Amino acid sequence: MGGFSFAAPLALIGLASLPLIYWLLRVTPPRPREIVFPPTKILRELRRDEETPSKTPLWLLLMRLGLAAALILAMAGPVWSPSGTVAAISTPTLVALDDSWAAAPSWEKRVAAGAAIIESAARGGAPVAVMRLSETAAPSLSEAGRALEKLRSERPKPYFSNRAAAADALAAFAKANPKARIVWISDGLAQGEAGAFAKALKAASDAGARVEVLTDDHAPLALAAPTNDAATLGVDALRADASGPAAATVVAYDSRGQIIGRAGVDFGGSLRAKATLDLPVELRNDVSLLRIEGENSAGAVALLDARSKVRRVAVAGGAGLDEAQPLLSPLYYLEKALAPFAQTREARPGVTDPIQALLAERPNVLALADVGLAPGETYEALSRFVEEGGTLIRFAGPRLANAADDLLPVRLRRNGRVLGGALSWETPKALADFDAASPFFGLPASKDVSIQRQVLAEPDPGLAQKSWARLSDGTPLVTAERRGKGLIVLFHVNADTSWSNLPISGLFVDMLKRICAMSGESAPLPGDETTATVSDQRLLAPMKALDGFGTLGAPGPNAQAITADFTGAASAEHPPGLYGAGDASVALQTLRVEDDISRFDFAAAGLATSVLASSAPIDFRGPLLAAALLAFIADAVIVLVLSGKLRVRPLTAAAGAIVILLAPLHTRDARAENGAKTVVSQRDKEAALTTRLAYVVSGDTKIDEVSRSGLEALSRTLATRTSFSPGDPIGVDPAKDELAFYPMLYWPVVASAPQPAAKTTARVANYMRQGGTVVFDTRDALAQRPGEAPTPETQWLRDFTKGLDIPELEVVPSDHVITKTFYLLDGFVGRYASGETWVEALPPDPKEGAARPVRATDSVSAIVITSNDLASAWAQDKRGQPLFPLTPGGARQRELALRGGVNLVMYTLTGNYKSDQVHVRDLLERIGQ
Numbered sequence: 001m002g003g004f005s006f007a008a009p010l011a012l013i014g015l016a017s018l019p020l021i022y023w024l025l026r027v028t029p030p031r032p033r034e035i036v037f038p039p040t041k042i043l044r045e046l047r048r049d050e051e052t053p054s055k056t057p058l059w060l061l062l063m064r065l066g067l068a069a070a071l072i073l074a075m076a077g078p079v080w081s082p083s084g085t086v087a088a089i090s091t092p093t094l095v096a097l098d099d100s101w102a103a104a105p106s107w108e109k110r111v112a113a114g115a116a117i118i119e120s121a122a123r124g125g126a127p128v129a130v131m132r133l134s135e136t137a138a139p140s141l142s143e144a145g146r147a148l149e150k151l152r153s154e155r156p157k158p159y160f161s162n163r164a165a166a167a168d169a170l171a172a173f174a175k176a177n178p179k180a181r182i183v184w185i186s187d188g189l190a191q192g193e194a195g196a197f198a199k200a201l202k203a204a205s206d207a208g209a210r211v212e213v214l215t216d217d218h219a220p221l222a223l224a225a226p227t228n229d230a231a232t233l234g235v236d237a238l239r240a241d242a243s244g245p246a247a248a249t250v251v252a253y254d255s256r257g258q259i260i261g262r263a264g265v266d267f268g269g270s271l272r273a274k275a276t277l278d279l280p281v282e283l284r285n286d287v288s289l290l291r292i293e294g295e296n297s298a299g300a301v302a303l304l305d306a307r308s309k310v311r312r313v314a315v316a317g318g319a320g321l322d323e324a325q326p327l328l329s330p331l332y333y334l335e336k337a338l339a340p341f342a343q344t345r346e347a348r349p350g351v352t353d354p355i356q357a358l359l360a361e362r363p364n365v366l367a368l369a370d371v372g373l374a375p376g377e378t379y380e381a382l383s384r385f386v387e388e389g390g391t392l393i394r395f396a397g398p399r400l401a402n403a404a405d406d407l408l409p410v411r412l413r414r415n416g417r418v419l420g421g422a423l424s425w426e427t428p429k430a431l432a433d434f435d436a437a438s439p440f441f442g443l444p445a446s447k448d449v450s451i452q453r454q455v456l457a458e459p460d461p462g463l464a465q466k467s468w469a470r471l472s473d474g475t476p477l478v479t480a481e482r483r484g485k486g487l488i489v490l491f492h493v494n495a496d497t498s499w500s501n502l503p504i505s506g507l508f509v510d511m512l513k514r515i516c517a518m519s520g521e522s523a524p525l526p527g528d529e530t531t532a533t534v535s536d537q538r539l540l541a542p543m544k545a546l547d548g549f550g551t552l553g554a555p556g557p558n559a560q561a562i563t564a565d566f567t568g569a570a571s572a573e574h575p576p577g578l579y580g581a582g583d584a585s586v587a588l589q590t591l592r593v594e595d596d597i598s599r600f601d602f603a604a605a606g607l608a609t610s611v612l613a614s615s616a617p618i619d620f621r622g623p624l625l626a627a628a629l630l631a632f633i634a635d636a637v638i639v640l641v642l643s644g645k646l647r648v649r650p651l652t653a654a655a656g657a658i659v660i661l662l663a664p665l666h667t668r669d670a671r672a673e674n675g676a677k678t679v680v681s682q683r684d685k686e687a688a689l690t691t692r693l694a695y696v697v698s699g700d701t702k703i704d705e706v707s708r709s710g711l712e713a714l715s716r717t718l719a720t721r722t723s724f725s726p727g728d729p730i731g732v733d734p735a736k737d738e739l740a741f742y743p744m745l746y747w748p749v750v751a752s753a754p755q756p757a758a759k760t761t762a763r764v765a766n767y768m769r770q771g772g773t774v775v776f777d778t779r780d781a782l783a784q785r786p787g788e789a790p791t792p793e794t795q796w797l798r799d800f801t802k803g804l805d806i807p808e809l810e811v812v813p814s815d816h817v818i819t820k821t822f823y824l825l826d827g828f829v830g831r832y833a834s835g836e837t838w839v840e841a842l843p844p845d846p847k848e849g850a851a852r853p854v855r856a857t858d859s860v861s862a863i864v865i866t867s868n869d870l871a872s873a874w875a876q877d878k879r880g881q882p883l884f885p886l887t888p889g890g891a892r893q894r895e896l897a898l899r900g901g902v903n904l905v906m907y908t909l910t911g912n913y914k915s916d917q918v919h920v921r922d923l924l925e926r927i928g929q
Contacts, residue, residue: 060638067631074624090124091210092141092180093117094173096131096166096197097154101590102187102220102240102597104156104297104548106612110185111151113214113612117183118148126181129173130154133197134572136165138172156548158298158590159570164193167200174204181210185612188215189240190600198605205607213602213609219244221292222299224591228308229341233277233284235302237265237292240597249293250275254286262293271596281343285309291550298576298590299597301550305578305587307517313342314358317369317495330369330395330495333503338367341513356381364519366390369495370397373405382407387484391519393512394488395495396455409466409481409488410457428452429471431507438468439514440478441565446507451477453499454492469511478511489515540564540586545577552577554802562588569595582808683730687741692727693905694742695871696734698750704731707748709883710871714901717874721902722822724909735760739767744908746871749778751792755799765804768862773908779869781835782887797865806863810841818861821906828900830868832887838865860911864904873897 056064095114097103103110114130121128122144129139130150134157174180182204186194205211219241226235237248248265260283263275277284292300315334335344345361347354355378358366366385371394373379386392392407394400400412428450434440457463457476468489469478480489493499502508540562542555560573569592570576576590591597602609693715695707711729719725732739735756739745745767756764768774778793790798812818812827818839819825828837840861873894875883886893 060635063631064635067628067635070624070628070631074621074628078620078624089121089126089181091126092177093121093126093128094131094139094170094177094180094182095128095147095151096133096170096182096184097151098161098163098185098187099132099134099154099156099548100161100187100189100192101156101158101298101548101550102189103185103216104550105220105295106216106218107156107548109216109612111154114151114183114185115148118144118151121181122148131166131169131173133161133163133166133192134159136162136169138169141177156297157572158546158548158550158576159572160189160192162193163197167193167197170197170200170204174200174207174209178208179210180204181212183212183214185214186600186602186609187220188599189220190598191595194600195605198600198602198607202606211607213607214612215602215609216612219599220297220299220597221245221248221295222297222591222597223250223290223292223302224589224595225593226290226302226304226308226589228284228287228304228310230281230310230339230343233279233287235275235290237267237273237275238591238595238597239267239271241599242269242271248275248295250277251291251293252277252279252287253289253291255288260287271598281310289552296549298546298548298550301546301552301576302589303546303552303576303578303587305585306580307586311342311364311516311519312345312361313338313365313367313516314345314347314361314363315367315369316347316354316358316371328496330397330503333497334367334369334495337503337509337512338516340509342516353378359385364391365393365516367393367395367495369395370399372399373407375405379405379407386486386488389485391487391489391515393491393515395491395493396499397494400455407483407488409479409490410463410476411460413456413458429473429475431477432470432472432474434469437465439518440468440511443507443510443514446505449500449502449505449507451493451500451502453494457492487515487518540566540579541581542575543578543580543585545575546590562586567592684738684741686727687730687738690727691724691743691909693729694732694739694745695729696745696747697731698748698753700750700753703748703750706875706883707731707746707871709876710874711746713874713876714898714905717898718902718905722906724905726905734764734767739763739772740770743772744905745772745774747774747776748871749776749793749797751796753796755796761800761804768804771860771862773860773862773864775864775866775870775904777830777870778865778867779831779872781832781867781869784835784867794867804863808841809838809863809865812837812839816842817911818903818907821903821910823899823903825896825900825903828866828868828870828897828904829873829893830866830870830897830900831872831884832868833893835867837868839863860908868897870897870901874901 095117097110097114118128118130126144127141128144128147129141130147131139132154170182174182182201184197184201201211201213219239221240221244222238224236224238226233228234233252235250237250239245244267246267248267250263250265252260252262254260261277261279263277265273265275267273275290277287279287287304289304290302315331315338317329317331331346335346338344342365345358345363347357351357355366355368355371359381366382373382382392386407394408430447430451431445431449433445434443451471454471454475454477457479463476463479466479466481467476468480469476471477475492477492478489479492480487491502493502495503497503542559542561544552545555545559546552555575555577558572559575559577562568562574562579564586566574566586566588568574570588570590574588576588578585578587580586693711695704695711697704698707708729708731715726715729730742732742732745764774776797778791778797780791780793783791784794814826816839819827840863872884873882873886874897877883882894886897
């Protein structure tokens with residue numbers, strides 16, 4: 001039922017006064033006394049004035065009465081609410097709001113319903129409390145304005161609410177306010193202990209409280225258990241009610257937010273259905289997020305992490321007599337075990353060196369079945385593969401048992417150990433349970449697996465920490481060791497069934513899957529010597545987190561780290577999102593594999609429900625006041641017209657003339673909007689024709705003058721020492737000016753300056769993505785203290801770069817190409833020499849074999865950060881004299897500062913062309929041939 005409410009006494013008094021207003025408006029003004037002039041000639045020469053009527057026209061009188069009525073009604077504050085919640089409530093009111101992810105799709109409607117309840121309490125002067133069911137604190141009553149402010153500031157959470165804890169808080173409130181009005185705006189799901197909260201609500205109702213339950217007719221959809229195997233990318237889609245949507249669409253996005261593919265979901269009559277994306281493995285490995293189209297909630301999002309990527313696994317084996325029987329070969333067992341979750345590659349027949357041929361295809365994992373390695377090119381190539389992050393899995397066999405290479409995690413005894421043979425006193429051994437520190441922890445140690453033969457490890461110190469799997473007698477079955485950035489894993493049995501039946505067990509598949517999932521991770525392993533106990537397992541810090549609407553962003557202040565094997569549910573301390581860093585991230589999903597969603601049965605809990613209204617209350621005060629204002633303006637114009645002080649015809653003619661004159665202009669503007677070219681300013685024309693250096697205007701006149709003087713001096717230095725003659729430097733405003741014309745921006749950081757708007761930050765990020773370089777200069781080298789709080793300038797820069805896609809940074813290494821683009825430099829100094837200069841970290845080049853290659857990429861670092869105040873060191877007056885003293889000082893420091901500026905400009909203009917000089921000798925020799 002709808003409701004209409006206003007202040008009745010005020011309205012009645014005002015409406016009763018309308019007859020009085022009518023009488024006042026109808027009063028006839030006194031006629032002026034007639035003056036009689038005797039001379040008739042004078043009467044003829046008098047100009048006759050127009051006379052006003054002695055009575056107000058009826059239509060004008062009615063309009064004025066309507067104006068008065070509109071003002072009276074507006075002051076009374078009439079409100080129309082389809083949900084019927086505007087009736088004044090005088091008892092204490094509690095709004096209990098479900099704020100889980102399931103409430104996100106209709107969040108605005110829920111807030112509007114709660115606001116209507118609070119306003120109804122405000123009309124009756126009742127105190128109000130707002131309670132989020134994700135919190136456990138007892139609700140406290142306050143005046144309606146503060147409660148409404150709190151309600152509108154709330155946002156849905158990306159996890160299930162713990163309504164059992166909220167039930168205790170509700171019981172305490174109901175006990176203190178037994179006659180209160182309690183409204184539960186529920187998300188309708190049974191998950192999150194809805195039964196416990198409903199029980200507390202029923203108890204409050206039995207004690208005398210007025211209980212209402214509002215539910216939404218929207219049936220939530222969710223995603224759980226994404227899997228990316230060798231064949232397809234799949235995810236389970238869930239719905240809460242069989243009467244909900246019968247079909248949905250799952251969209252796959254990459255890390256840049258671009259759509260990679262779509263898949264349809266047909267629920268039929270079930271609550272869980274599978275969505276499958278049939279894409280090439282290269283595209284599937286780029287997928288970072290799956291989302292149900294049109295469902296804006298964290299539950300409708302599934303994240304894919306580094307473990308979800310399909311690994312490229314290369315397999316190779318030693319030559320053996322079983323080549324004539326390929327179905328008995330170790331490679332056959334390996335390919336079958338790896339097929340469900342990885343792409344396997346085998347060297348082409350006839351290749352001279354199959355291992356090097358496989359390494360050239362850049363696999364993530366290389367599995368060698370009974371291969372002995374001799375010193376040489378193959379051994380060196382494998383060593384580089386492991387050192388640079390590759391995973392090497394080796395299987396024992398007759399050749400490996402007598403090999404002497406050190407690409408093994410442990411030292412081996414010669415010849416191995418035979419169990420259960422004719423000349424052996426021992427029987428085949430079974431597997432022992434996996435230790436908690438082992439990556440295989442949690443897998444069942446199948447008692448059906450038996451080992452007849454193995455290679456034994458020497459009992460060196462640290463063997464226990466390197467052992468991932470053991471036999472029942474304690475001897476290691478699988479050992480591993482971190483080598484550089486890579487990993488070496490050794491199975492002490494062969495990959496076929498000649499030594500054990502492990503290769504034909506399901507456990508073998510699970511073990512290989514976990515090893516492949518670890519490829520690319522560079523953190524210490526649980527079994528390394530650096531980790532002594534299980535409690536020292538590495539923690540993964542939150543990197544990105546989902547909010548209740550399913551948007552991936554920065555984690556909140558309460559987010560805590562998780563362990564690599566974390567299997568708990570998402571919560572306030574561990575929100576769903578990505579944990580870790582870079583390519584070794586781990587995803588925590590909103591819903592776990594075993595989770596389901598279902599509707600809560602309110603009737604069984606003894607609660608009656610009402611449908612959450614879709615429309616908010618309508619306040620008529622604004623329209624009534626607007627109508628009164630228009631009526632007042634119209635009345636004034638009408639009075640002027642009737643009195644003859646405003647002539648209608650000239651005004652109409654003038655308005656028509658103005659319309660006629662402006663029509664062509666409007667037509668030209670429309671044509672300009674539709675088809676004319678955009679007008680380019682003279683400033684942009686000059687910037688496009690002449691390359692020049694630019695600085696960001698900070699708003700501080702002194703700092704901007706230093707930036708301009710410094711870049712002018714640097715431009716003169718470039719013109720005299722190099723072939724590049726830049727134009728005069730220019731100051732730019734990132735919020736307004738086009739930045740694409742300037743290859744490098746010098747940005748002096750001013751702590752007192754306000755943070756740029758989000759749109760400005762997006763413009764800067766786009767400039768950096770398109771090849772521009774920004775040199776941020778905090779100018780605080782003398783104020784920085786290691787280990788202490790950041791300076792205001794550094795903190796300002798940190799806050800600003802949160803909105804930029806900043807890659808991993810590092811202090812400029814001595815062999816970086818930026819140190820040799822024109823001059824050979826050891827670093828970049830300015831007015832100060834103690835600060836560090838940071839650039840984008842470059843990955844090592846596997847072809848060079850060095851930790852830091854000279855040439856890593858043709859791209860230029862989009863960001864350079866320094867604290868040495870470069871512009872002050874460059875700045876000169878018109879006579880070429882320096883403007884500022886340097887610290888520690890000297891002409892040599894000023895010269896090095898100018899050389900560093902020349903290198904920065906050359907680096908942004910030419911990239912790493914200088915690194916090609918290391919190949920000049922080889923190029924000349926080839927040309928000479």
